[in-house]
Amino acid sequence: MNEAQDLESFLIELIDTLEAILSSKSARGDPAKSVTYWSCIIEELDALGWHRIAHITQDLSQVQIDLCDAFERKHLLIVQFPPGYPTVPLKLEPLLVPETESELHLLEHGYMTGVLTASQESGLQFAVTQAEKLLDQFQEFWNVMEDIDEKTWVIDPEKPTRTDRMRRCALDPLSPRSIPETRMFGPTASIEPMRTKLFQNAGLWDRTKLPRENLEVLLELPDGFPTPTSVTKDEMNIECGICYSFRFEGQVPDQLCSHTKCQQPFHRVCLYEVTRM
Structure with a gap:
């Protein structure tokens, strides 16, 4: 509109552009989408709030939605609207959450691969609500793992993600403050005294404390675990x-x-x- 000299030239340019788009879609064999498809998606995005949209494709077929948990951690929910929507259920990509030992329990409650499976009756707002409920289950787990990442030197994995359950010891994502199964690695002369302390002091485990804090007590480490500020990478x-x-x-x-x-x-x-x- 800014470049058009008058209304007539603008309309001609608009018609040419629309014809090019329709011709391109016809050549690709894209299925036709009804007016209901467009109006339904727009209405649902309006209801959800456009400020929560991180990205949306030009044809509205995929939307990335920002989710924020109770501790201000950012998550991304990716939603795909198939051509037959809303008659055909929307598709949800899995959230980045750790696998749990109670996967079957989640499936019984409608969860599948990290997010609620959409049905023909459930719309966008319902999917977002269920995704937020799923994230709520792992708040304590992520708190524990972030404490380990920030206050110890994590050797493996090199770049932990929110799906990783391992930091030398495995934590149950749904009960992260319970005593973990630990595996110590190193020369026997150095490891055996630590194993003995861990066994003898096991009764001191306090579920109100973070696992890192408990392990420092059990292993009798007054200065705590090595951290990136106290030990160089070459030393580790x-x-x-x-x-x-x-x-x-x-x-x-x-x-x-x-x-x-x-x-x-x-x-x-x-x-x-x-x-x-």
Whole structure:
């Protein structure tokens, strides 16, 4: 409209543009969408609030919705509107949440792969509400894991995501403050005293405290765990005795030589390759 010299030239340009769009869709074989499709989507987005829309495709077929949990963590819900919507249910991509041992329990309540399965009767607002309820289940779990990430040196995984349950020990996402199953790695002379302390002090575990705080008490670490501010990355990295690197194919050395005078760490895959030669 800004470039058109007059109304007539604007209308001509508009008609040409619309014909080009329709011709392109016809060539691609895109299914026709009814007026109900467009009006229904617009009404649902109006009701949800456009300020919550992070991104929307030009044809309104996919919408990315910002979700914010109780602790101000940002999440993204991706919704796809099929051509037959609202007769055909909308499609929801899984949320980034950890897998739980009670997956079957979630399925019984309508959950599938991290989000509620949409039905023909459920619209956009219903899907958003169910996604927010799903996120609420993992607030305490993410609090625990963020505390570990911020106040310890996490060796593995290198770049944790909200779906990762592992930081050297596994935590139940639905009961993250319970005592975790731990696996200590290192020379026997160093590890055995720590295992003894962990066993003897197990009764001191306090569910009101974060797991990191409890482990520091059980292992009798007055200065706490090593952190990026107290220990350098080179000091934390242990090289594999075969490939002479710390991380190989995304894995860290997790196998130790059984000889007490050696205790050299190795990647499992490196040991496998050596045995094949």
